[in-house]
Amino acid sequence: MANAVELITEISAFMDEVYDMDIIPVEARFGDTVRHITRSEILTSEKQHQKVFDMGYSRAQATNDLDADMPDAGRVGVHDISITDTDMRRLAGSVEYTVPVNLLMQGGEHSAFDIASEKVLEVESDIGERRNALIHAPGGSNPYKAQVSAFYAADGTAYSTSKEAFVKIKTGSPVSFSRGEILEFMSDTTTVVGIVQVLDVEVSSRWRGLDVGPGIRVYLMDGTLTDPWGNTMADEDHDGGYDNTDLDVVVVEDYYIRRLGDASAGGYPSAFANLCPTSFSSALAWFNVTDRRSAGYSFLLPKYRDYTDSGASVDLDLETHFGNMSDTLSYVLGKARSHRSARGLEFSSALVASARPELVRYAMHQAGEPYKRFTVIQPSTLPAAERRKLVAVHGWDDLLIKLPNLPPIALQAERLAREDTIDVYDPSAFKWLRYGKDGKEAKPEWLPGEIGGKWSQRRNVTTGNRTMTYDAGAVLFETLYNESPQSSFSMIKGVKKG
Numbered sequence: 001m002a003n004a005v006e007l008i009t010e011i012s013a014f015m016d017e018v019y020d021m022d023i024i025p026v027e028a029r030f031g032d033t034v035r036h037i038t039r040s041e042i043l044t045s046e047k048q049h050q051k052v053f054d055m056g057y058s059r060a061q062a063t064n065d066l067d068a069d070m071p072d073a074g075r076v077g078v079h080d081i082s083i084t085d086t087d088m089r090r091l092a093g094s095v096e097y098t099v100p101v102n103l104l105m106q107g108g109e110h111s112a113f114d115i116a117s118e119k120v121l122e123v124e125s126d127i128g129e130r131r132n133a134l135i136h137a138p139g140g141s142n143p144y145k146a147q148v149s150a151f152y153a154a155d156g157t158a159y160s161t162s163k164e165a166f167v168k169i170k171t172g173s174p175v176s177f178s179r180g181e182i183l184e185f186m187s188d189t190t191t192v193v194g195i196v197q198v199l200d201v202e203v204s205s206r207w208r209g210l211d212v213g214p215g216i217r218v219y220l221m222d223g224t225l226t227d228p229w230g231n232t233m234a235d236e237d238h239d240g241g242y243d244n245t246d247l248d249v250v251v252v253e254d255y256y257i258r259r260l261g262d263a264s265a266g267g268y269p270s271a272f273a274n275l276c277p278t279s280f281s282s283a284l285a286w287f288n289v290t291d292r293r294s295a296g297y298s299f300l301l302p303k304y305r306d307y308t309d310s311g312a313s314v315d316l317d318l319e320t321h322f323g324n325m326s327d328t329l330s331y332v333l334g335k336a337r338s339h340r341s342a343r344g345l346e347f348s349s350a351l352v353a354s355a356r357p358e359l360v361r362y363a364m365h366q367a368g369e370p371y372k373r374f375t376v377i378q379p380s381t382l383p384a385a386e387r388r389k390l391v392a393v394h395g396w397d398d399l400l401i402k403l404p405n406l407p408p409i410a411l412q413a414e415r416l417a418r419e420d421t422i423d424v425y426d427p428s429a430f431k432w433l434r435y436g437k438d439g440k441e442a443k444p445e446w447l448p449g450e451i452g453g454k455w456s457q458r459r460n461v462t463t464g465n466r467t468m469t470y471d472a473g474a475v476l477f478e479t480l481y482n483e484s485p486q487s488s489f490s491m492i493k494g495v496k497k498g
Contacts, residue, residue, distance in 0.1 A: 005451055008097065008470055012452025031132025031416045036352050037480070039431035043083065048433070051078040053339055053484040054299040079299075082288040083433055087269050087479050089134060093126040093444070094473040097455070123444055123474045129416075135480065136416045136423075137267030138171040140274040142189040144256040146172025151251040154217055156210035161246040163220040164199070166207055169257065173356070173416045174203045174214040182260040183218065185250045194250030195221045195260065220247050268480035270430065272423045275482060276302040276491045286485075299486045303328050308494030313420040315498035316359060318366045322403070322492070325424060329490045330405040333426070336487030337407075347428040350400065350408040355422040357413040362497040363422075364399045364411060422492040429488030435477040444474035 061071035137143065146169040154164040177183075181198045196218035207213045267274055269287055277284050283291040284301070292300045305324060307314050337347050355363070399411045409424065417423065449456040454472040459465060482488060 008455045009452040012454045031129050031136075032412055032414050033135050033352075033354055033416075034128060034131050036412070036427040037430045037432065039428065041431055041433055042436040043433055044436075048083045050081045050083060050433070050481055051483065052081050052300070053336060053487070054079045081481075083479065083481070084288075087287055088433075088435070088477050089268060089479060090475060090477055091127045091130050091444075092473060092475040093123040093130075094471055095122050096458075096469055096471040098469050127444055127474075127476060131478075132414075132416045133176050134267045135271050136173070136414065136418055137271050137273060138418050139189065139256070139266070140271060140277070141266040142256075143262045143264070143266045144172070144186070144189060144258045145176050145183075146170065146174075146257050148185075148251055148253055148255045148257065149215075150212070150253060151247065152210075152212050156207045156212045159248070161248065163246060164217065165247045165251055166202075166212060166215055166217050167251055167257075168212055168215040171419050172257070173418070174201055174216070175415045177201050177216050182221070183216075184258045184260055186256040186258060187252070189256055193255070194247070196247070196250070197221055218247070218251075220250065270480040270482040270485075272425075272489070272491070273418065275485055275489055276304050276423075278304060278306060278491075278493065299484075302485050302489040302491065303332075304491035304493060306493040313494045313496040316362055316366070316422075316495040318363060321422075321495055322353075322363075322401075322409075325490050325492055326403045326406050329424070329487075332487040333406065336429075336484045337426075348407075348426060350410050351406065351424055351426055352410050352412050353422055353424045354412045354414040354417055356417050356419070357415060358497045359420070359422065359495070360399075360411045360413045363401075367399060367401050420494055420496045422495065424490045424492070426484075426488035429483050431481055431483070433479050433481050444476045447473045447475065 133145075138146065149168040149170040151159055151168065152166045153159045153162065154166055156166055159165055177198055179198055179201060183196050183198060184192045185194045185196065187193050198216050199219055200217040202213040202215055202217070205211055205213045207215065269275075274286070280293055284293055286292055286300055289297060289300060291297075303325075305321075305328075307321065341347065353360075353363075400408050401411065402408045446454045448454070449472060451457065451470065455470045456472070458467045458469045458471060460467055
């Protein structure tokens, strides 16, 4: 039987083979937006320049003076945008391997390959999910995952003094949380008031038979520094010195919830909430543009409508909400796509409307009768090549609707989408900018280790003795860019399933 070092070296070799075979999918446990954005570009220096289409060129002139001078020359409608390292985001993931588990899994010619594939896909899945979460981050540049809507006792009844509670969330998605995750609760987007650990996640509105969801069951990390599973936590890593004895000073309505360590992990500059701001009370930066509110920069501000009425979302109505969106977007989208086509630039044959599954289902239910303006197409009726042409390499899963003045719109259920929000976008206007090498699309790069080039053996933090566990980590540097913000994105806010 091979020893641990030989086994891990063999696994590392197969991990390289998995990468060389180029079979790594851009998928995640939760999240479907990234599969529609397939364009990417490798950055080879610290500062790069990109172009954004502003459509600001002069138009042709008409006059009855046949001897008049020619009009001023039109200019190309592009604006220079610089990309620096502060616009990039680092996505990283780790996997571990234990000798006893591997011994149990041995057997068969491809056992090491199976383990290697699993480990590679674990990291890819984690990073893919994180990428989707950054696109749909509710706070945009503020890296919070959700806000507190209400809180209850752990069983969903009225809360009383306790270190455990069930927290109903809003704005963010419940699937962005996971069991065992350490969270910070903040009274504003920067001030931390307490730290908790997630015990359970409820994705529906029902928790133990009560209508108190969706939300998370949490445990307060106080001065005892011991979690519910009996693990002792390091003070500097977890409780942050907050010696709260119960959760009523930590969990307050509208408080923000952030993952521990994510203080500097805001969404991408072109994350949907960043790209389409809904507040104009302060400067709106985007890459090297310091304030998109300045004169002449409206082409960097997508159109949106907020239908919230007295603080509450209204029932989605296709004719009203999609109709208004299409009427507005049709004025700018056609010009942008013609501009791209004339210059040989890629553009998809369909737009994507991304929203929570229940909202997509409700829109699908309304399409067709009595809304004859919306022609319905089922993806299963189209050949695979046509599906790929319409949206992206991986196609889509839901319904396609057609309006007279827009390209087809593919309804895509996105479990990480913001609450009561529909994001409509042209996938071909987005692209990934990544640090890489050899002109190839960047994939997570494995950190060097002493075994097999990737793996390192853990040591006990107290005794310094070697353990039976080995770990490996991968990292990726990227950002999301949009070439024509106003003409490729629109947001419908404040609508819900009826």
